[in-house]
Amino acid sequence: MFTYYTVITLISIASLLVLCVLVHENGRIRRKQKTVFYLTYLFIGLAALAEWTGIQLNGNQNIPQWLLIAVKCTDYLLTPLTGGALVKQINVRNRGLTVLNGVLLGNIAFQIIAAFFGWMTQIDSGNNYRHGPLYFVYIIIYLVVISVVVVEFFIYGKGFARQNRHSLYAIMCFVLCGILVQEICGGEFRTAYLTMTIGVVLLFIHYVEYAQLDAEDRLSKQEQLLYKDTMTGLYSRHAYSNALKVFDAKGALPEDLVAFSVDINGLKTVNDTMGHAAGDELICGAADCIQRVFGAYGKCYRTGGDEFIVLARGSREKAEALLKQLATETEVWSGKLIHNLSVSAGYALVTDHAGITAEKLIIFADKGMYEDKSRFYRQSGNEKRVYSFAYNQPNNPK
Structure with a gap:
């Protein structure tokens, strides 16, 4: 044994x-x-x-x-x-x-x-x-x-x-x-x-x-690198595309969904006159302002060089209030290389467009943003967008 x-x-x-x-x-x-x-x-x-x-x-x-x-x-x-x-x-x-x-x-x-x-x-x-x-x-x-x-x-x-x-x-x-x-x-x-x-x-x-x-x-x-924009920390273009697919897969959009389109004014001028480091600071500054204003209500995406989309929930009154808050945030923003920040923004509500898809909702938001941008350039006295920004001067009047 x-x-x-x-x-x-x-x-x-x-x-x-x-x-x-x-x-x-x-x-x-x-x-x-x-x-x-x-x-x-x-x-x-x-x-x-x-x-x-x-x-x-x-x-x-x-x-x-x-x-x-x-x-x-x-x-x-x-x-x-x-x-x-x-x-x-x-x-x-x-x-x-x-x-x-x-x-x-x-x-x-x-x-x-x-x-x-x-x-x-x-x-x-x-x-x-x-x-x-x-x-x-x-x-x-x-x-x-x-x-x-x-x-x-x-x-x-x-x-x-x-x-x-x-x-x-x-x-x-x-x-x-x-x-x-x-x-x-x-x-x-x-x-x-x-x-x-x-x-x-x-x-x-x-x-x-x-x-x-x-x-x-x-x-x-x-996945974080894929879904997050490395420069700004906002959600990336890839994450934005996936979000649209998710909305489309669900069918009808939520009735309280609101899409915001935001674009920086004069980024090309800054890149050409002050260099891309100053332009990058401007992009990051805009992203920070967007995140502070909209972050509690939805997701913020950087979809292009100076283009941003926000998909949030809220009413028309809330959307108007958020745009005013965004204008205030950009007005007081100041960076190390750049001391002025201006953005154009528009929004679109699902309640104004019955049966609309997420992609078409963004198109309407873009339309509002371009209308705001046209007003900006008309007020600046240069409708061809050849606008001179004195971004290197602090407290430069808008």
Whole structure:
């Protein structure tokens, strides 16, 4: 019959094999990262098997002493390597990793030499092994590896959001507790590799969950870039087109829907005379004013260089009040390069156009905006729009 320890060892190795299958089937993990996962599981599995084999062979007088020494040497070689594999798995590159690699290489050399001189393992006449005179060196190496692993996981965890960081630290503490139980209690308390196995299972779950969250975050940022105008922070032309499609898909437009069309006056003159940096400031200033006035009532879109559309909800009275508020906001606006801002605006109500589509509603709003722009140029005394703006003069009268 199998002993309890044998069953635990077999379950641990079987779990590691299942993990390998899960890693292999995960298409989001890069091939190089998969190799690191495989090596981690291989080291843990072989180390657990070496420890189990050493316990099974201990006291067996039918085997040569060199075989028992070789098994224990393998155990002492692989156990620290599992720590190195765990650090490699989280893909950190710093001085701690350099120290860890040096310690692991030193341990390999030390264990191979110690196997020939009995420094680590000594065998008595009954073929029972006991620790050699330099076993304390291995304990120091073991503690250094554990310390570096803890520090590296702590550093690695600082790059996560708080909830992901806490789960990572909990996994680390769980594995450390399993190792400490075995080292302190000894005997039948063989918990180190069991908790390591459970630990790497939990780490894989953590890795997959974080990869999913990271992918969703990248997708969200891409969508934000797609739906937001990077210069002004308003919704983009793409978002505006999608909004019209949504309205059209729903059929009849909401009865309280009102569309505003806003256009900057004299942007080309500013670009030609003062440069595009001044023109960009003018565009951003207009966008800020539009957002402050209309943001609480609907969505504001930048649909062209100096063209803006607002889709909001409200009555005719509200629309008139908002246009007056917009005129006030632009009147008091002043930038670093530009000290004057003038816009033309118009609106259209669904209630004035029964059965209209969203796109045609915008056309009516544009018509109102162009009428306002014509009035602006007539009042400026230049109907051909060759209008001289003294934008570089503060408090320039409109």
